[in-house]
Amino acid sequence: MDAPTLHDASRDLWVVPVRHHSPACAAHLERLIAHVQPAAVLVEGPCDFDPLIAALCDARTRPPVAIVSLREASEAKGTRRVASYFPFCTHSPEFVALHAAHASGVPARFIDLPSTARAMSGDGEQQPDRSLLGSEHGFTVGDYVTALARELGCRDGNEVWDQLFETRLADAGWEGFFLDVARYCACIRGATDPADMAQDGTLERETQMRRIITEVRAAVTGPIIAVVGGFHAEAVFAADPAKAKAAKAGAGRSYLIRYGMRQLDALRGYGAGLPLPGYYERLWRLRESGAAGLATDLVTGFAAHLRSGKGETPSFPVIANAIEQAQRLATLRGRPFPTRDDVIDAIRSSFIKDEIPVEQVPLLNELRSWLTGTAMGEVPPGTGSPPAGGGCPRRGPHAWLFHRGWRTPHPRARHLP
Amino acid sequence: MDDLTLAIRPPAEARYAAELARLAADDAAPKPAGWHLSPRAVRRFLLGDPKVGVTRKFYGDDPLVDRAIVSLMSQQGLMLVGEPGTAKSLLSELLAAAISGTSGLVVQGSAGTTEDHIRYGWNYALLLAEGPSERALVPSPVLNAMRSGRIVRFEEITRCPPEVQDALISVLSEKSLALPELGPDAVASAAPGFNVIATANLRDRGVHEMSSALKRRFNFETVHPINDPEFERELVLKQLAERLGTAGVSVTGERDVAEVLVRTFQDLRTGRTAEGTSLNRPDAVMSTAEAVNVLHAAALEAVYLDNGKLSAAHVARQLQGVVLKDSPEDGKRLRAYVDHIVKERAGRSGAWKDFYQAARALKLG
Numbered sequence: 119m120d121a122p123t124l125h126d127a128s129r130d131l132w133v134v135p136v137r138h139h140s141p142a143c144a145a146h147l148e149r150l151i152a153h154v155q156p157a158a159v160l161v162e163g164p165c166d167f168d169p170l171i172a173a174l175c176d177a178r179t180r181p182p183v184a185i186v187s188l189r190e191a192s193e194a195k196g197t198r199r200v201a202s203y204f205p206f207c208t209h210s211p212e213f214v215a216l217h218a219a220h221a222s223g224v225p226a227r228f229i230d231l232p233s234t235a236r237a238m239s240g241d242g243e244q245q246p247d248r249s250l251l252g253s254e255h256g257f258t259v260g261d262y263v264t265a266l267a268r269e270l271g272c273r274d275g276n277e278v279w280d281q282l283f284e285t286r287l288a289d290a291g292w293e294g295f296f297l298d299v300a301r302y303c304a305c306i307r308g309a310t311d312p313a314d315m316a317q318d319g320t321l322e323r324e325t326q327m328r329r330i331i332t333e334v335r336a337a338v339t340g341p342i343i344a345v346v347g348g349f350h351a352e353a354v355f356a357a358d359p360a361k362a363k364a365a366k367a368g369a370g371r372s373y374l375i376r377y378g379m380r381q382l383d384a385l386r387g388y389g390a391g392l393p394l395p396g397y398y399e400r401l402w403r404l405r406e407s408g409a410a411g412l413a414t415d416l417v418t419g420f421a422a423h424l425r426s427g428k429g430e431t432p433s434f435p436v437i438a439n440a441i442e443q444a445q446r447l448a449t450l451r452g453r454p455f456p457t458r459d460d461v462i463d464a465i466r467s468s469f470i471k472d473e474i475p476v477e478q479v480p481l482l483n484e485l486r487s488w489l490t491g492t493a494m495g496e497v498p499p500g501t502g503s504p505p506a507g508g509g510c511p512r513r514g515p516h517a518w519l520f521h522r523g524w525r526t527p528h529p530r531a532r533h534l535p
Numbered sequence: 536m537d538d539l540t541l542a543i544r545p546p547a548e549a550r551y552a553a554e555l556a557r558l559a560a561d562d563a564a565p566k567p568a569g570w571h572l573s574p575r576a577v578r579r580f581l582l583g584d585p586k587v588g589v590t591r592k593f594y595g596d597d598p599l600v601d602r603a604i605v606s607l608m609s610q611q612g613l614m615l616v617g618e619p620g621t622a623k624s625l626l627s628e629l630l631a632a633a634i635s636g637t638s639g640l641v642v643q644g645s646a647g648t649t650e651d652h653i654r655y656g657w658n659y660a661l662l663l664a665e666g667p668s669e670r671a672l673v674p675s676p677v678l679n680a681m682r683s684g685r686i687v688r689f690e691e692i693t694r695c696p697p698e699v700q701d702a703l704i705s706v707l708s709e710k711s712l713a714l715p716e717l718g719p720d721a722v723a724s725a726a727p728g729f730n731v732i733a734t735a736n737l738r739d740r741g742v743h744e745m746s747s748a749l750k751r752r753f754n755f756e757t758v759h760p761i762n763d764p765e766f767e768r769e770l771v772l773k774q775l776a777e778r779l780g781t782a783g784v785s786v787t788g789e790r791d792v793a794e795v796l797v798r799t800f801q802d803l804r805t806g807r808t809a810e811g812t813s814l815n816r817p818d819a820v821m822s823t824a825e826a827v828n829v830l831h832a833a834a835l836e837a838v839y840l841d842n843g844k845l846s847a848a849h850v851a852r853q854l855q856g857v858v859l860k861d862s863p864e865d866g867k868r869l870r871a872y873v874d875h876i877v878k879e880r881a882g883r884s885g886a887w888k889d890f891y892q893a894a895r896a897l898k899l900g
Binding site: 271273435436439443450466468470471472473 | 597598606610611757759
């Protein structure tokens with residue numbers, strides 16, 4: 119495998135590998151953008167979302183928000199309405215990149231296939247969610263990540279990511295950070311079957327990205343930054359002068375909508391983004407101080423949440439013990455500050471004075487729910503809204519590239535945001 | 536002192552003396568006061584480190600080991616709970632051996648445990664002859680551990696009557712024990728490195744409730760049974776090899792038989808087969824430890840009473856003793872399992888056929 123690189127000097131193109139919704143990537147990206155001062159910022163996302171960038175960067179927009187793409191899918195039974203979502207949090211590298219471009223007055227564009235393209239939404243059947251989430255999928259399953267987890271003593275790929283990258287949130291060197299992310303993603307890609315990449319649309323999407331990057335490179339002078347999911351980074355450096363695909367007229371419409379932390383939560387089984395986004399939100403807020411006091415913040419916050427009527431209130435020694443446990447676990451596992459798993463472990467050991475059954479435990483469920491957060495975002499008034507019933511996310515999270523038809527064989531409860 | 540290596544089951548610090556010595560030699564990390572090894576070294580001792588030649592001793596839940604080690608560094612005690620046969624006592628023994636160099640300071644909880652076992656007793660002859668003195672005092676393992684800064688293990692704490700359990704409360708919160716017979720200000724204070732590892736089976740018959748004051752002073756860790764059949768099979772085979780190795784005998788054909796045994800145990804433990812059929816679970820606990828015992832007994836039968844080739848029939852004959860412990864209903868449940876599920880599998884595999892034929896002949900009531 120070649121040594122990874124971030125910067126193609128001959129074309130003055132920076133390709134920055136990120137993981138969606140990662141605070142560490144967002145923090146380092148801020149510094150990179152400030153250093154490079156690009157003439158254009160390109161972001162991995164459907165290119166038909168370009169008209170919504172202005173609304174996204176509006177001062178009144180408060181994440182979590184999402185862009186929803188609605189289209190009609192025709193199939194044997196007739197047509198059905200299909201929705202796909204692209205969420206943004208304050209700690210999303212994509213959001214940070216778009217905002218930085220807006221603040222410096224440079225153009226920003228999305229560079230992926232249109233949201234209505236076949237490769238983005240599968241073949242119209244009810245797909246199992248996972249198969250569409252190419253770049254995120256590799257971070258949590260796969261031989262390389264599993265072997266690495268075992269080597270590092272981590273439970274799963276998410277813990278490996280936290281250990282190797284989120285803990286470097288406050289480090290000074292963004293270049294070293296992104297080179298390591300590139301190396302990690304290159305290894306994941308190296309362990310992925312190329313046939314899978316052709317089948318799930320990855321190769322087609324990367325072709326589109328290369329084409330739009332080349333198009334923008336020809337039109338703009340000065341350094342260009344492309345922010346892409348780490349899995350794709352090494353594939354989008356090459357130039358490709360062919361014409362990029364545009365959205366077919368009338369294929370569908372996109373809207374910027376309010377979104378909720380619950381829907382972002384990857385642990386509900388839909389894959390994109392780090393699980394328990396409320397935790398990463400807090401980590402992001404404490405990034406300048408190197409996440410000092412994060413464990414205290416989380417444990418006391420959760421105790422206060424329980425005190426407000428959600429469960430048995432923990433006493434002061436229990437809280438103090440949980441904070442101490444979290445910090446000691448982090449030290450034992452070699453982390454500079456307690457990560458998500460350390461805090462959950464500490465609360466599990468200290469707050470529960472009983473046997474934990476193999477099935478779900480109310481306190482831990484409450485903890486997960488609290489760590490997910492209940493925040494809902496805001497969009498500026500006057501942003502076009504999707505037709506009623508067309509934009510409400512269904513029960514359960516909707517990650518980017520996962521779509522649901524409105525007609526399903528069995529009825530389900532709907533939670534309006 | 537008897538030669539510990541000749542005992543039926545030497546303590547962990549004797550069995551793994553070489554590994555502990557290797558870990559201690561390499562250990563440059565800071566150690567908490569009173570500990571023989573640093574926390575990372577203790578972790579490597581339990582979870583294995585091929586580079587230093589240390590085998591893995593605890594399977595199935597690595598984060599649990601982290602949490603246990605960290606709890607022992609704190610002011611809280613460690614309470615291991617869970618079903619029988621899930622290696623709670625083994626974990627407790629290994630932690631004590633690694634941290635304090637000895638796993639021998641044990642209080643065995645039972646309905647007959649008194650406060651003397653937790654605090655101290657007396658050499659009555661000396662007591663009568665000389666009056667109360669340090670010489671006449673017989674310290675309990677807890678007092679020994681406190682004075683020498685080591686870990687004391689309290690097995691089956693919930694079997695002790697509540698008033699006896701509560702004698703531990705002041706030991707854990709103030710880390711000191713009053714010795715009123717020795718003088719008005721005589722107090723034994725715990726040296727650094729002292730802590731308590733308790734094990735309990737919270738849902739058995741004949742156990743008492745723990746008071747919440749006592750619960751508060753422990754961090755609870757639940758040890759779950761192993762649910763990965765591949766894993767359990769490897770573990771069972773490894774344990775069998777160890778036990779037969781010390782007896783100096785060997786047996787053939789154990790891999791297939793272990794597969795049959797582990798599958799049976801998993802099905803009966805969870806109430807669900809791998810194919811998805813649900814069945815009535817017996818009340819008797821079908822733990823991994825039981826599986827090892829069954830396989831060991833079957834192997835001994837094969838070696839000493841048969842031709843040395845282990846077959847599933849040997850295992851089937853031992854199964855009766857495992858299942859018919861408690862409730863007579865269990866016999867019927869096992870019979871139903873044999874008649875339906877095992878019979879179907881017997882059509883497809885030689886090992887299962889042997890198992891079925893022997894199991895049919897069992898008297899299960």
